[in-house]
Amino acid sequence: MKRFKVIKDFLSCLKENDIAIFAGEDLSKEAYEYDREGNFYVLDSPGVASSIALGIAMNTKKRVFIFSGDGECLMELGAYAQAAVSRCKNIFCVILDNDSYQAAGGSPTIFRSVTSMTGVLFNFGFLFQNYTKHFTGRTPIKIMTQKIGSLVGPAAILIEVDKGYKKDLKEIDLSKKEIKDRIIKFIGNEELGTSLFVPPYSLDHFDVNLDGGMV
């Protein structure tokens, strides 16, 4: 499935108050086609987006989804380990695996050659989900919205996508300062609240569990 289609469908499953962070220029441009106030684009700092997402997740109750490629994930496995051990219930790492460094001309990555990347992420401490079949098998968006809505982090979501990216993407016409100011305003908007799924049995410990994510 095309990556931009996955991004479009995934974003339509998110709730109004969810934060979505995109790592890299191509991924950001594809996501910008479906721009929303809660989107944050990290355009040219490879390897730092996942840490930024975790820093936000540790300081808000809103759910934070970080979208990155398999190359970015490999480059920053330490940051993924950091996210997994944080025990933050509101961090979700979405890995869009196209088996290549798309931004660098499509050279292959070793992501699919690792004996079990599932095992690596699971053993870091992530709840691991492979949503490839859901997005390519046309699971209805309504069902996907329910599935994603009930996720509890830290979770790693793998989706295998086709190589290549959408042509003729428009430039992001927001300045970096505007992108920053917009996300600060969005995170600070307490009226939006959180859509973090809370199982009924842990309602009493809601705040405690979130703060407990801190080391």
Place this chain on the structure above:
Amino acid sequence: MTAKGFWEYLCEKLNYRFFAGVPCKELKPLYDSMSTKFMHYIPAVKENVALGLVSGSFLAGHKAAVLMNFDRLYNTLDWIKSFNIRYHIPVLIIAYDSENDEKIRKALAAYKIPSRIAKNMITDLKYITNKIEKEEIPGVLILRKGVLDE
């Protein structure tokens, strides 16, 4: 100023509450005197991860600082330039310089990242935090031997 006094001033007077860093032998007095009463500290796996964590904290509305060795700061300059400077994200970087490293100070100047060698801790902390918050850029407080009381 003692290490404990340093934290109390930075956290309670200047309202910095979220910290991340990578261990540095020379910063041990600061690590030993951290208090979970008024601060959160995240031991990061790498300097750029620490930088990302505190940048995220700033985006979520909390002032934040990184602790690292001055030598390692050199490795993070690309990230500071490509993210913190371009996106106008002010984070305080507290770095220990054991070797009076002019090369890094020159690199900081080239990137237009303000730095201040701590001599009078309160004055210098106020100066660097005011500067980074006003100009929305990252800045470095450089600690050297003897600046914190044993």
